Amino acid sequence: METVSTKGKAQAAKPPLYRRLAGDLAQDILDGVYAVGSVLPTEVELARSLKASRGSLRQALQLLAEWGMVERARKVGTRVLRQEPVAGYVQRMSGWGDTLGFAGDTVMRIDDVSDVSQPDEPGLASETSASGYWLRLTGARHLPRQAEVSTWTRVYVPGPLSGIRPLLRPEMNSIYEAIEQVYDLRVTRLRHKVTAIALPAAAAPVLGLPESAPVLEVQAWLYSEDGRLVEFVRSIHNPALYSMEFMTQSGV
Known part of the structure; x- marks a missing residue:
């Protein structure tokens, strides 16, 4: 989808x-x-x-x-009923704010930051970075004040926008907001792709699931007003802890 x-x-x-x-x-x-x-x-x-x-x-x-x-x-x-949320969550999308906040109410823990010249990502096959490299951030997402991980995630930022490094923290809600702040641009277009896949080996230990287990993959491409790719995100969700809900309403 x-x-x-x-x-x-x-x-x-x-x-x-x-x-x-x-x-x-x-x-x-x-x-x-x-x-x-x-x-x-x-x-x-x-x-x-x-x-x-x-x-x-x-x-x-x-x-x-x-x-x-x-x-x-x-x-x-x-x-x-309780002071803290349970582990699972529902991502609700009913407007631009919800859609752009595609990570839901989770927090991203950044485990690795590196530069890559040829990312092994099918989602970037038709995209290029003017600098020849990408800033890659790999980590996991969890609900605030909870340690249980619901999502393995990997974010790619084109090299010309990699000046966000000083703003990176061990845990962040989003990366694109740092890009908007540093480069004075705004994300105005977002493309989502949702696919059922077999869990890759790299994400299995993070989610605590066996390799090849059925999981939900969400890819997102964020673009600025002039059509530039600002960020690509690939997230793999534990289906027992995550669901997505869309709501649309006619303007009539």
Whole structure:
């Protein structure tokens, strides 16, 4: 399955509001503002305190439920189940912000940074780097505050954009945001390709699965407004810990 998304104007991509609300509420739960076993304030009260619409709040609460942190029951409200998310997660795509945040709510742990001149990546077969080399970052993704790995990932950045090295940290949400910051450009087009594959040997020990086990591979190509490739990402997901959900809505 392959999808292409574009954004008409070059604007800095921000996480959707409901994701930011979910993150704030998750932090409040972790900090003990809302204790395990307690019931959260009503939607009206929460929306007022967070200065958000009830629609955005409902999406945030649904995300917390998917993380396993709360449960929602009629006539009871939203009860806190645990302080931290469970290992698995659902990647939801319902708009540009969700789509560009294709890594979902995970954090990338960078295990290796190197320069390669001829990357062994079919996804880059039709792409070239003007400098003759690529900056390659290899690592794994996990949910915040959890050690269990859900995704093996490898990122390629064209050599002319490799000046992001000073901004690299052991753990990062995304790489493209560093590129946007350093080079004053914006990602305006994104192409996805989702494929069921047999787990490669290189990723097997990271995911803790046997080689050739069935897994889900997601490739993503990020382009700037002038059509330049900014970043290529290849991610391999443990299917027991990952699912993807698309939602589209007619403008009519």
